[in-house]
Amino acid sequence: MIKVGIVGGTGYTGVELLRILSTHPDVTLTAITSRKEDGLPVADMYPSLRGKVALAFSAPDKANLTECDVVFFATPHGVAMAQAQELLAAGVKVIDLAADFRLQDVAQFEKWYGIPHTCTDVLKEAVYGLPELNRESIKSARVIGNPGCYPTTMQLGYAPLLKADVIDATSLIADCKSGVSGAGRKAEIGILFSETSDSFKAYGVSGHRHTPETTEQLQRLTKQDVELLFTPHLVPMIRGMHSTLYARLTRDISNEELQALFIEAYKDEPFVDVMPFGAHPETRSTRASNMLRLALHRPNNGKTVIILVVQDNLVKGASGQAVQCMNLMFGLEETTGLHHVPVMP
Amino acid sequence: MIKVGIVGGTGYTGVELLRILSTHPDVTLTAITSRKEDGLPVADMYPSLRGKVALAFSAPDKANLTECDVVFFATPHGVAMAQAQELLAAGVKVIDLAADFRLQDVAQFEKWYGIPHTCTDVLKEAVYGLPELNRESIKSARVIGNPGCYPTTMQLGYAPLLKADVIDATSLIADCKSGVSGAGRKAEIGILFSETSDSFKAYGVSGHRHTPETTEQLQRLTKQDVELLFTPHLVPMIRGMHSTLYARLTRDISNEELQALFIEAYKDEPFVDVMPFGAHPETRSTRASNMLRLALHRPNNGKTVIILVVQDNLVKGASGQAVQCMNLMFGLEETTGLHHVPVMP
Amino acid sequence: MIKVGIVGGTGYTGVELLRILSTHPDVTLTAITSRKEDGLPVADMYPSLRGKVALAFSAPDKANLTECDVVFFATPHGVAMAQAQELLAAGVKVIDLAADFRLQDVAQFEKWYGIPHTCTDVLKEAVYGLPELNRESIKSARVIGNPGCYPTTMQLGYAPLLKADVIDATSLIADCKSGVSGAGRKAEIGILFSETSDSFKAYGVSGHRHTPETTEQLQRLTKQDVELLFTPHLVPMIRGMHSTLYARLTRDISNEELQALFIEAYKDEPFVDVMPFGAHPETRSTRASNMLRLALHRPNNGKTVIILVVQDNLVKGASGQAVQCMNLMFGLEETTGLHHVPVMP
Amino acid sequence: MIKVGIVGGTGYTGVELLRILSTHPDVTLTAITSRKEDGLPVADMYPSLRGKVALAFSAPDKANLTECDVVFFATPHGVAMAQAQELLAAGVKVIDLAADFRLQDVAQFEKWYGIPHTCTDVLKEAVYGLPELNRESIKSARVIGNPGCYPTTMQLGYAPLLKADVIDATSLIADCKSGVSGAGRKAEIGILFSETSDSFKAYGVSGHRHTPETTEQLQRLTKQDVELLFTPHLVPMIRGMHSTLYARLTRDISNEELQALFIEAYKDEPFVDVMPFGAHPETRSTRASNMLRLALHRPNNGKTVIILVVQDNLVKGASGQAVQCMNLMFGLEETTGLHHVPVMP
Missing domain, CATH: 3.30.360.10 (Dihydrodipicolinate Reductase; domain 2)
Structure with a gap:
């Protein structure tokens, strides 16, 4: 089982990761961080997850993310680049749903996001996580910049x-x-x-x-x-x-x-x-x-x-695509846990 | 595998049955009838099912429903009662999502639905399909009146x-x-x-x-x-x-x-x-x-x-409840195929 | 022409007052206050009012509300009671769309709104502004507690x-x-x-x-x-x-x-x-x-x-009712400026 | 007062004409036709008009449209061209909200609308009713093709x-x-x-x-x-x-x-x-x-x-624009009856 951590589980891409991963057959949800909601059961914030996700939010410093196999960042830009190096050093793979590892052109990043890029070493090895155009690189990646929607x-x-x-x-x-x-x-x-x-x-x-x-x-x-x-x-x-x-x-x-x-x-x-x-x-x-x-x-x-x-936009445009990348990175069948039939009407 | 037929697959409870049953591990979708759409692939009407449901609609007379193990009626009232007897005789179980087998009081049925009840024999053995209140009867039922939403x-x-x-x-x-x-x-x-x-x-x-x-x-x-x-x-x-x-x-x-x-x-x-x-x-x-x-x-x-x-209303209020009944009728784990995590937001 | 001031024009009851009063034949919009938006033309915040309302928001202290004939409070509770006395003393009528002058039972007010009532003198003379049940009192009122929706x-x-x-x-x-x-x-x-x-x-x-x-x-x-x-x-x-x-x-x-x-x-x-x-x-x-x-x-x-x-809820439930009260207080035909035909579809 | 008839008052452009014209100071609503709803008070179909429009629908043959000053066609294409000639002959102006008098190129009309144009004489004098580009022609027009949205x-x-x-x-x-x-x-x-x-x-x-x-x-x-x-x-x-x-x-x-x-x-x-x-x-x-x-x-x-x-789309894109044209055709101030402040939120 892949031990998964999620940083920033209170936003929509975070809760969508939880929806998808809670029924993923090869995943154990291990940690979800939220500084503000430390201790709150996830299902208290999102009643849709009652009975599906037993985890509580924990403050980032208590979360032991380094014991995970992979950490998803469902955070605003700027967060993943501050933590990626430490996680990679501990052998944890990183999938950032924000923009920190999307743009190889650092000047463009800094212009559009208005902050300096503080992790350009990791950026260099980061792979743009669009499997249909980039599948082989994703398979061997340690860090993924998940595409924008x-x-x-x-x-x-x-x-x-x-x-x-x-x-x-x-x-x-x-x-x-x-x-x-x-x-x-x-x-x-x-x-x-x-x-x-x-x-x-x-x-x-x-x-x-x-x-x-x-x-x-x-x-x-x-x-x-x-x-x-x-x-x-x-x-x-x-x-x-x-x-x-x-x-x-x-x-x-x-x-x-x-x-x-x-x-x-x-x-x-x-x-x-x-x-x-x-x-x-x-x-x-x-x-x-x-x-x-x-x-x-x-x-x-x-x-x-x-x-x-x-x-x-929340699935193929964000969290689903991130899980698709995870599947590739861990040698799983690419569609594992992603068999949802669209909800209509 | 349970061979499933659906009569009237073009409405919302029909397409919801398809959504649920297409990923049900113990079910083979065998026939979906629609007089009007005979020959049309289901996924042409409902693109959400492209790649998920290969079946085409067939006219009722061509559908060989008697070869199914169970037939769901996702039809207006009056349809199931016209076909139930023949199906039961052929050993096919029947789950009606309309009202034909809900009311044991025939006079009430005829008052509120404005048509005579033409299948009172079957009605007598029909079980009201609310598992939480009626589980044991459902397990041994041949015909289910699935509750209204x-x-x-x-x-x-x-x-x-x-x-x-x-x-x-x-x-x-x-x-x-x-x-x-x-x-x-x-x-x-x-x-x-x-x-x-x-x-x-x-x-x-x-x-x-x-x-x-x-x-x-x-x-x-x-x-x-x-x-x-x-x-x-x-x-x-x-x-x-x-x-x-x-x-x-x-x-x-x-x-x-x-x-x-x-x-x-x-x-x-x-x-x-x-x-x-x-x-x-x-x-x-x-x-x-x-x-x-x-x-x-x-x-x-x-x-x-x-x-x-x-x-x-379309799941626990209709099609999901019907599948829950089916699971009970066929001795499956009651939750089989019904593990969907609610979609939020 | 009645000179009208609005305190708190940035919320929905405020903008709805503007929509109604901007075509009221007997009204001159004289002042709209907003501490935060001081100087901003109202139509810059609400483009729907471009060409209809020329006024800009002004900070409360600059607004000269005492020169108005009537002041509407489209504010949270607690604001009107702090200003009512001064306005009344200057001969300005007051219509509060919040709760300050709705409840004659001060204990109930303080229990439900969690603040002390600081203006009970004015409260005593305040009239509950539901014309259909209270028309005569409204006509002679100086201060109105406009009903909740x-x-x-x-x-x-x-x-x-x-x-x-x-x-x-x-x-x-x-x-x-x-x-x-x-x-x-x-x-x-x-x-x-x-x-x-x-x-x-x-x-x-x-x-x-x-x-x-x-x-x-x-x-x-x-x-x-x-x-x-x-x-x-x-x-x-x-x-x-x-x-x-x-x-x-x-x-x-x-x-x-x-x-x-x-x-x-x-x-x-x-x-x-x-x-x-x-x-x-x-x-x-x-x-x-x-x-x-x-x-x-x-x-x-x-x-x-x-x-x-x-x-x-924003018209008869709030701003329209307040204008209906104003019409009564100033001896106008009760329906003046309130002839809008409902928008359908 | 301008006597106004509306052909086809049951659709959205029809009811929107009613909303606008019911408060237009220079208009008397004289006739609204609907073959199907003959005799039904308009406000029974559209409760939003209760107390605002007293008229009932009348069958086309009973409607005496020739006694109107202007007739609006809020109908599918093909209707106005069948009745325009008779109305014009009786001195009634015509404003068609459908496509019959929009396209001067008859071949294009017949290609896109799939019916022969049976009233090309009238089409020749018809004016395209976009006041901002065509104001002078509209003023003297007898028949208007009101633009599409x-x-x-x-x-x-x-x-x-x-x-x-x-x-x-x-x-x-x-x-x-x-x-x-x-x-x-x-x-x-x-x-x-x-x-x-x-x-x-x-x-x-x-x-x-x-x-x-x-x-x-x-x-x-x-x-x-x-x-x-x-x-x-x-x-x-x-x-x-x-x-x-x-x-x-x-x-x-x-x-x-x-x-x-x-x-x-x-x-x-x-x-x-x-x-x-x-x-x-x-x-x-x-x-x-x-x-x-x-x-x-x-x-x-x-x-x-x-x-x-x-x-x-229903006002400037249809019924409001048609009233704007009417105002021009009858020498009224162009904005008469069109002073509605946009409804926000």
Whole structure:
């Protein structure tokens, strides 16, 4: 059994890790830290876990994380980089769900996150945890930078087209929409029910942290310069993410060939579902599961291809993907503990 | 492996059966009928099941239901009673999620459902499928009338008090609230998003079919005459049911004794969670799981006890309970295939 | 023109006052205070008011409230009582939307609100601002305690029955449901979108501040002792309140007579709509308007009458009612500025 | 007083016309037709209108529409063109909220709407009812094709840029999101609460009727060939529309100059609000009002300008705009009856 620790178990990615890991057959939940909730049974904060998770939160210093086999950081950025070195030294693997180990370009990290990177040694060996594009490196990684939610959809949507070199990488437009849980479990007016329900808006249009992350990763797939316009929006739903990706085709290619690129790219992927050409995936078709679904469109058979991508932002966009990485890192079947059927309706 | 057939797999209880049964370790999904969708792969109608359910709908006459071990009816009332006899004769067990086998009082059935009961022979042997109150009979049953969603909450909420004879059974008030999925998947204006979202209303206040069903069952638990006032309401949420049950205490009893009645009644129940006295259970704490949670209140230590009960109306209130019955009927561990952790947030 | 000041214009009752008063033909918005937002144009915080409200927030000490004709307090309890005396001395009328001037029983106030009442002199002359039950007193009042949202529905629902002495006042049960805006505009986890959406729960079941307020007012209508069980619930909708009121009839009375009691009581009321016997009012039928609607039910022609009451908690339940009081206090037509047609869908 | 008839008053644009017109100071509601609901008081179907609209539905043949001054068609396409000629002959003006008089290109109409256009004579004189771009023609029009909801946002968003000739008209991308009320009040499974709530999807990506309408109108503003990619999405909210419009700049221009183009274009418009550069308009800031708000963005000061546009799809996107046209046609102040302050929260 893999002994698992979770740092920061009180947020949405934390409780989602608990939901997934509490039924994972090869995992023992060993420690969950929260400075503020030290001693509180997890199920007292999250009654959904009553009878499922017996653990209590413990203060970080009491948690004995170094006795775990792997520690997930479900924390704001800046936390994992402060503790990674000690854990690695003790032989503990690290999976950070925040941004500390996502961007290899330290200057970009410091610009967008506004803090110095204090752990660049570890960053160098960190592996970007998107299994569909990075599986082999993940298997042997000691530390994982788990992808952001939006970047997961953009990369898996654009990758087959960039690899096949059939689109103009300099004019990518990603119009993305996220459920409110993506903003986290924070006491902020802007994400109150009465502020976000029955309304819709864009945010961060002039610049968002997920742009440099996505650009850095997409750049690895093409020799063209990647220029990405990324526009996030807030949808009045709890979970779910829908990315509408636009790309200009640079050469003659039939719709069948386009579809074949995706079928081929993802034919062995357990968590990527290429839907029929022209389908309209709904976010709810992935709710509470690790599936990502996508479908291609080409209006008027013109020069622009549109890729519609959906996922559950808390699962494939965060905690599920992290567990998928863990499975790879520990030599388990990649889908272990991730067989949830999406909840519909 | 148990060969399972589902009649009427296109509604919400049908697709919920599919969600649950597709990962049930002892079940083979054998047939799903739909006259209208004959030949259509189930996953084409419900993309959430892509990769999870390979079956296609088949017309009832082609479905060979008699080769199944058990058939679930996820249909409107009147369907199961037309087919039960033939299935039973062929050795197939029957679990009806509609009302055909719920009410032993045929006159009540015919009054509230407006059709003659054409299968009273089978009705006589039918067992009311509420395991917590009826477990032994379910184990040996050939045909199950699966409880209504509201009645499940009312019975499990009132039962310990009625059995202990500490409340006035003639003045029960059940103020109940249901998510919209309880109204089914029907093309009706009244349950459109734009009609039900951001609003709240009562319905059926002057009389509802779940009153006679609940009364008949509660009457089995007490020598008093049961008089129940049941007021259903529609909540702008998909899943979830919350029943606020009021009862007048008829003798001196402390809050600790009240709580102990519930603890004792449900101490071995895997799907009933008695929360601490004074807790406020949320419907989401049961979302997509077979759990029912309840908590007691007694304002001002007065004469009225309030029982708050929550469940997912599609799971413990319908399809999960039906699978729980199936497990019992086939000698399986009662919780098999029902280990879903509630989805939160 | 009436010069109006608003203390605490940043919350939901404050912005709702602005929405209503900005088109009120006899009002000049003169001052809106907010210590925190001093200098910020109101429309910068609430873009819905762009082009409608030109005023900026000003710090309380700069606001010259004593030059107003009337000041509304859209603040937490405790604020109005600290300022009322000075305003009254300057000839300014006061309408408090919080609880400072609602409860004549000071001990009850101090018990439920946890602070000493520092302005009992003013409290003595304060008038409870429910025009349908208190119109004449309001007309001549200098200071108004504007009713709570829940109490408005409970009083208008029970009043005709208590006055006619046809129900048992000692066994009232009010099962009430409110939209989330009733909890205010506060940075609290419990009212986040991801916490309250797609879920339902009760709260404050063991005791709620609106119970003593309602009891004190209902007691004025009957010689019986009033005993009220009040159970509030949170509905995943922004605005709207639905109260399901239960009462035991104490004498023979026909449904027609019951209905006639309500028709008679409210026949001249512009903001109370008695719907046909047996109707199911929806909260949305009052959305963004000052209307309160109600309908009677009597299941099985039994001993219990049910009154269903709906309103918009921010309008008739708060800011609209306050403006209705203001109209009366200044000798205007009671409906002035309150002609909004409910927004549906 | 203007005598107004409404054909098809049972849908959402119909009831929204009623909400607006019932408080319009210069209008007498004269007739509302519905074949199915003949004789039913409008307020029985829509309790929100109780006390506000006394009219009953009447069958079309009894409605005496020819005695009206103007008739609104809040019907599916095909209805207005069958009745327009007779009404015009009787001196009645016609405002069609459907598509019959929107597209001057009959072939496009017949391709996208699948029926022959039977009233091309009237079509020739019909005026496209977008006051901000077409005010003078509307004033003298006898028949109005009221714009579609999406086209209103796209035209008002792109117009200043096309007129100034600073963008590439051949690569417009409009990623648009609409509330569910845009789909109408129809008994269809796809728009049930349980199907659309807590989910998000695109629809009609490969082709939508609003593309030819928008293209035809935009083409009037530029000598370039207009090529528009329009991607509609469904948002789980009742009202509201958000269009995220992308355009490639074709010449050097500062952000201040861009902003100035919009300020100048709309400086006298009562219903278009140009927000500060970089703002993020929310749909709720226009809820239940005739306002449209927009804001410009230019990520990285690059070659692409983004225009965010919001409106209430049932008001500025439909019924409010139709009343705005009516005001112009009858020589009234354009804003008459349209002073609603947006409802927030």
